[in-house]
Amino acid sequence: MKPTIKDIAAKTGFSIATVSRVLAEKRGSYSDKTRDRVLQVAKELGYRKNTLAMELVKKKTDVIAVIVNVTPTNFSNGIIDGIQERATALRQQVIILYAGNRNHVLQHQAIITALERSVSGILLMAIEPDEADLRLLTEAKTPFCFVSVNLADEQIKSVSSDNYQAAYQATEYLIAQGHRRIGLAGIDQYHTGSQRRSGYQAALKDNHIQGKAAWIQMGDYSYQAGQAAFKPYRQMAVTGVVAASDMTAAGLQKAAQINGLELPTALSVVSIDGTLICDIATPALTSITQNFTRIGIESVNCLVGENATQLVPVTLTERDSVMKHVE
Amino acid sequence: MKPTIKDIAAKTGFSIATVSRVLAEKRGSYSDKTRDRVLQVAKELGYRKNTLAMELVKKKTDVIAVIVNVTPTNFSNGIIDGIQERATALRQQVIILYAGNRNHVLQHQAIITALERSVSGILLMAIEPDEADLRLLTEAKTPFCFVSVNLADEQIKSVSSDNYQAAYQATEYLIAQGHRRIGLAGIDQYHTGSQRRSGYQAALKDNHIQGKAAWIQMGDYSYQAGQAAFKPYRQMAVTGVVAASDMTAAGLQKAAQINGLELPTALSVVSIDGTLICDIATPALTSITQNFTRIGIESVNCLVGENATQLVPVTLTERDSVMKHVE
DNA sequence: AAAGCTATTGTAAACGTTTACGTTAAGTGC
DNA sequence: GCACTTAACGTAAACGTTTACAATAGCTTT
Known part of the structure; x- marks a missing residue:
């Protein structure tokens, strides 16, 4: 079985709280000696943190979901590069969900998937939402932003070329x-x-x-x-x-x-x-x-609340x- | 706050166990009347399951991580289409992690990210692993398969063109x-x-x-x-x-x-x-x-243990x- | 020497599910 | 009417973390 902080706690004699604090680098709440010991044992055991458990208790994830419509053209790579660049700077991970091309079922499903994973934000790339999609998005409190599509609705955030x-x-x-x-x-x-x-x-x-x-x-x-x-x-x-x-x-x-x-x-x-x-x-x-790169960057800015250029x-x-x- | 099964349980009068069973469609362990009532309340409350919590307790995810090297050429879309197609058929979700181009730090980081999320499998696309990457992958028991790269090592699974x-x-x-x-x-x-x-x-x-x-x-x-x-x-x-x-x-x-x-x-x-x-x-x-599509399909087959064509x-x-x- | 502070650690609850096991009541066979 | 089965549901533990709160010990201050 994969080692957990319990195993580290058992082996070091500390409580799981202390181990957790060291691993999360909560400065000032452990001594240097403790840190060294915990880190050493963690390494020995090949410990790897369980992101799932962490996100569950923290009730937040550092994940941006990008739902992309597979438009039969080739613009998307540049935008994704931009998203990736800005997200990395903001210490966010990026996951990409494909939604087919104008496939309402897949599209809706992808939004649900993103919401169920409690991502920190959703980017919808080249997606044309239907009523149900918009309802889903607005009802959840997850921030979202349309990319490369401008819905011409002041209420709905989007970043695209003019x-x-x-x-x-x-x-x-x-x-x-x-x-x-x-x-x-x-x-x-x-x-x-x-x-x-x-x-x-x-x-x-x-x-x-x-x-x-x-x-x-x-x-x-x-x-x-x-x-x-x-x-x-x-x-x-x-x-x-x-x-x-x-x-x-x-x-x-x-x-x-x-x-x-x-x-x-x-x-x-x-x-x-x-x-x-x-x-x-x-x-x-x-x-x-x-x-395209700029569009990607601005769309991430838009998600995290920074004021972003909506028309590039x-x-x-x-x-x-x-x-x-x-x- | 987002409603949980506890809220549904409270409102219906059933226990969370029953609610969970209905929601997970564990047939034969609830009556039709119960099902209808639970589903109705779930809908009323706008319930949405928490995948994180589910995956934590089940200790498995239905997620395939694709780590892609951003090779300055354009082959990847076709492969990803194939992966997507086969994964969907197998009821797996696909998340894509970008690893830059021959960027050892990003690449290693992406593998760690995938492992920490306990994904069900890892596909490494156009990735050239270094020693540390391979150690990481083999030590974890998560299945992995190289895509569009053939390491010429019988031990390591890969799918690529000949x-x-x-x-x-x-x-x-x-x-x-x-x-x-x-x-x-x-x-x-x-x-x-x-x-x-x-x-x-x-x-x-x-x-x-x-x-x-x-x-x-x-x-x-x-x-x-x-x-x-x-x-x-x-x-x-x-x-x-x-x-x-x-x-x-x-x-x-x-x-x-x-x-x-x-x-x-x-x-x-x-x-x-x-x-x-x-x-x-x-x-x-x-x-x-x-x-390319075939490569994508076979790589997913390879992950799930079906015998796959390694040289397309x-x-x-x-x-x-x-x-x-x-x- | 009393009081207060700080650094370090522990205890235990919480996050939202699933599921093994136990319980109850109704049905079945004789 | 009894033993047995089964359908339906509940109880509670578990998953691996974080963190509020409490506790302790040592130090400082007066």
Whole structure:
């Protein structure tokens, strides 16, 4: 059996209280001699503390649960790096729970799991909550924060890029390059997608461009969504496209190639994400670049009550997938 | 305060034992009427079980810890999907602990964390253990299994692709296409890298090709490693390269483009991984494709004692980054 | 020398469950 | 009507910690 503090107490002759105090480094409540003896015996026995028991009695854990929606794109790693970095600095552990992709059952289950483990905070990444999810979260007193999704509800904390601005800037950039028939590809019907659509539409409107419904090709941020959108755009003579993700942009590019065409001559594309994919693609993809690490860091700040930036700014990174358009 | 079974017991008039039995669905030890009443009150109070307390008394958890080394490449998602899939089927939860990249302190710490939580099993993904890590793992009686790393030690369980075969096949393929000056780029000095080097060298030898030391460009499987390797290969007039990862292959490709050259005319490349990166790249990258999902599934099987395939086979996927070479 | 303080340690309760064992009452077979 | 079984429930210990409170001894202060 695994040794416990009882074993150490028995072997040293001290009470379990003293052993516990030494092990927890409660300074000033034990002598140096006692400490040395206890630590020595602990080492001899190969003692390892039982986190479960500790957390049970302390009624708190140092664990942040990250529930992630497996969006078919690749942004999540950067965010998790940021979370990990900030959490480590705050002496918190990070556990990650996968919730499938838009899978309501798994998603709800993951929240329950996190709550049942009495984690210190819950981060919901790219998750679109339903009524039941929100009820569950608000009823528990566990702090939570949505990441990379902005629910547009003052009551509910979230950290994400400014989706409206991201799409607005991308669209304006294409307009500045002379494009007038501009698409938006790969967005979904949820919050993130809607916000990007609003930014896109606002940019069109501000520049007196009458958009068409079909210029918006819905999807799930995936590579496949990009591939599917290419042909419609060609048929509509769209010349520039804002892609909802790097994956979607890459899909558009691939579809162009399959049709013997190339970016940016066949189509100018600016992608929203700015991951390594943009560099790997040929030609490299111009992007509205999200600061994923920052989003991760801020989301942890948000959890622990520090005032965090809820809308992280994005930046334009010019690469080679956009060309000037002349009528 | 969060309601507990005591509260339910008080309100229903039953003892905590009965309440516990109902909640744990210990069939045959309570009447239907009792069950209904308990469940009703539990719902009223918003009861949620305390996993910590449960695990403490049961002395077992249904949690698999995955400790992942953040290798600067992108294979991990597929494996985690597989782990998740199999774990869910076995009613196990999955928590993921990040261990940095070749960071011995973090790595050791992560193992300790997992052990202190008395998880039911530990999966070590792309981790190279040191002496202390192995001692820790073997001394604890918690099952563990290395994933995507084969320690070449019968005693230590692991599930990975057949690295030797992967590199051997990649090399043979290039030879079959007429290449004679063949490089290996991006591997590290650890187990995975060494095994791939052996496969590569064996293929050269079996085909009576005298390799040169400089044909092997070491790295860390990263994009940058690929970029750095391009120039040396050109100078050595190497015509075909086995890339240690998709990222490395993409780096080689990018470096070629920066020099105004293209794959496969400037260099034939076959990549080991076969992720979506291979499709996104232009031209698409021929690869030795790993079955990541399968690796994930088998690693969980390995943990729970089912006899699992320890060496998962790889397959060649021909795309557009290799051309025939004629002297 | 009395009183007070401090450093060190011990006692025991508490955290929220599960479960071995005991008890009761009702049912069954004869 | 008796012995036996069984369904349903309760009692209490256990899991491995932390910590409030108490106790002791030695020291300081006056």
